[in-house]
Amino acid sequence: DTGVSQDPRHKITKRGQNVTFRCDPISEHNRLYWYRQTLGQGPEFLTYFQNEAQLEKSRLLSDRFSAERPKGSFSTLEIQRTEQGDSAMYLCASSLGPRGRSLMDGYTFGSGTRLTVV
Amino acid sequence: SQQGEEDPQALSIQEGENATMNCSYKTSINNLQWYRQNSGRGLVHLILIRSNEREKHSGRLRVTLDTSKKSSSLLITASRAADTASYFCATAPSGYSTLTFGKGTMLLVSP
Numbered sequence: 394d395t396g397v398s399q400d401p402r403h404k405i406t407k408r409g410q411n412v413t414f415r416c417d418p419i420s421e422h423n424r425l426y427w428y429r430q431t432l433g434q435g436p437e438f439l440t441y442f443q444n445e446a447q448l449e450k451s452r453l454l455s456d457r458f459s460a461e462r463p464k465g466s467f468s469t470l471e472i473q474r475t476e477q478g479d480s481a482m483y484l485c486a487s488s489l490g491p492r493g494r495s496l497m498d499g500y501t502f503g504s505g506t507r508l509t510v511v
Numbered sequence: 512s513q514q515g516e517e518d519p520q521a522l523s524i525q526e527g528e529n530a531t532m533n534c535s536y537k538t539s540i541n542n543l544q545w546y547r548q549n550s551g552r553g554l555v556h557l558i559l560i561r562s563n564e565r566e567k568h569s570g571r572l573r574v575t576l577d578t579s580k581k582s583s584s585l586l587i588t589a590s591r592a593a594d595t596a597s598y599f600c601a602t603a604p605s606g607y608s609t610l611t612f613g614k615g616t617m618l619l620v621s622p
Contacts (some may be wrong), residue, residue, distance in 0.1 A: 435599050435612035499556035
């Protein structure tokens with residue numbers, strides 16, 4: 394297991410098209426996170442899963458965004474009817490957890506998928 | 512929303528010098544973490560300091576945490592050109608299961 398893998402690395406799409414990204418976490422990590430990062434900013438939280446359950450979604454995640462993690466393994470993030478404002482780096486991370494309710498471990502990030510909407 | 516704020520936004524130093532970055536945050540936390548990001552890549556976890564710890568070392572990295580001031584600092588000693596990257600602090604607020612990242616400090620180390 395070489396870490397968190399994301400596919401594709403780059404995606405250019407026309408406005409209005411749908412796109413889907415995939416993330417394969419570290420196999421023993423039961424938590425998986427999606428973040429979005431725009432130029433010059435830190436990562437912003439989108440959603441996270443514990444095993445196959447989606448436990449939290451950010452207000453940033455409009456109804457055009459959907460994420461799944463079937464069987465608690467890989468995850469997909471789909472954006473429908475893309476807009477230019479969706480252009481960003483989409484980062485996936487995984488971690489062990491939980492211990493109680495709170496996060497006590499670091500994340501392992503993938504290299505990200507850079508989305509450009511034209 | 513981004514809870515942490517790093518200072519300075521950008522830092523330029525010569526190889527061999529020390530680099531210090533600061534982070535301030537707003538709410539009570541379980542731990543604070545520092546990450547590095549090379550241009551166009553994902554983030555790499557550097558170090559985690561728990562709320563009951565005041566200082567932690569890892570190789571050339573030294574992290575301090577002052578929960579009364581809600582602030583942390585990251586010191587990189589004897590910097591190298593390969594340390595050139597953006598550095599982010601991330602907080603794990605009490606009772607929450609996700610990290611909140613700051614905007615980062617961009618560090619440039621010149622040979």
